[in-house]
Amino acid sequence: MFKLLGRLAVVDDSGRAINVRAARQQAILAVLVLRPGEVVAIDRLISELWQDVPPATAKASLQTYVYRLRRALSPLAVNGVDLATMGNGYILTVPDRAVDIRAFQAAVAEGSDALTEGEAKLAAKLLREALAMWRGPVVPEIDVELVRDERRRLDELHLTARELCVEAELRLGHHNRVIPELERLVEAHPFRESSWAMLLHALAHRGRRAEALAAYRRMRDILNDELGIEPADELRRQHQDILRGNNALIME
Template identity: 35%
Template sequence: MTKTAVKEDFRFSVLGPLTVAAQDGSHVSLRGSLLPALLTELLFHANRCVPTRRLVEVLWGDTPPKSYVSNLHTYVSRLRDRGIPIEQAGGGYRISLDVTDLDLLTFHAEVDAGRHAARAGDYPRAARHLRRALEQWRSPEMCAMDQPHLELEAVRLETERITVIEECVDAELACGKAGELLGELDTLVRQYPLRERFAAQSMRALAAVGRRAEALQVYQATRRALVDQLGIEPGRQLRHVHEMILNG
């Protein structure tokens, strides 16, 4: 018979240090390294079965103990005893959560809603959803940074986070919020000097508030970085924004 945990009202967070917060605000303590590793693997694949062989690899690598099956069951039971809803399914284990139970699920749901609104031309709604998605990130140093088994997921998610920032800024620029975005865009251009879309957005925002000369300076600085570090000229989008500002 499949054993399922008695579900408590928890909020799980992985977009930052791993936290498991109860409804009353208290936090569940997970000692050692194996319980956090097991839980993060399940959370990053929430509502999907994670095969036993994968969980064994996560916990012990290429040298699992002879009693790995019972050991794994012991660790799962420890999480269940804390009220974490883990069930056996399809030759492995699954944690079943609602979208609002896990910041990663909330992030993806808000991104999907934001992109849907943007495609429909509803930029205020798109911006609201995309900002809510970004608010799920408590720190760029997400919990996967400390979990070798999630390194590829961490890289992929960080790339997606940056893309969502770009999409959110585009939506907010379309809403006429250029002045409100100047400080954030200045920081982003400095942080990601080779990211042409941020440079183009910064130029558009500066030009929109009458700071044309500064917008052209952003172009020159970005072009210099691209040539010096990558040996390439700016792409079509950035050149187009540059030409538009030059032509007034």
């Protein structure tokens, strides 16, 4: 299993760690795992590893790193893992099931589809399973361009998964259960109006009208002070509904 959600880790079927110690070896592995089944050109890897100032020995050093990486991964060959040279680059073959990022993305997609189809209970289960895979941002110890891009993309997907899970729980009527999670979401992402909308809904639905109105004021002040904008029309309508005591569900 290649674990990239959090610090890089590679383990075999028995759970034994496959040691990939050198920082540049780890970076090469991360890039190849993030581009499975694709030939990653030697020039691209050199650019990733040394950025704008590669040494004259960069190609030879890269070949040494890949040779050592191939040796380290050799016990995983029985699982369909293969690091090969192809043309002027390298290609890593690895089954989807052996990469935590792919499993995470698949579970989020399945959960999102289930929610769209009205299967809130199944959606909540799938999304909780996806979130349980998250150990942290994608390999934070590796600082190369491709990894940084994937880290941003997966951070956004993780946030979306949290919101979708909350939405599924709300549809199941678990309003009290998700309020603490929504409070954490708006604290960490104060400009995320979708999270604020669900927090207002959950509070109002549980009869906590004063808290819902206070949350709206807090959100409006943040948006106004930090971005110079007003809440979206949907949120303003939601605010008016709460003022009038209309606690109709905001998600059908």
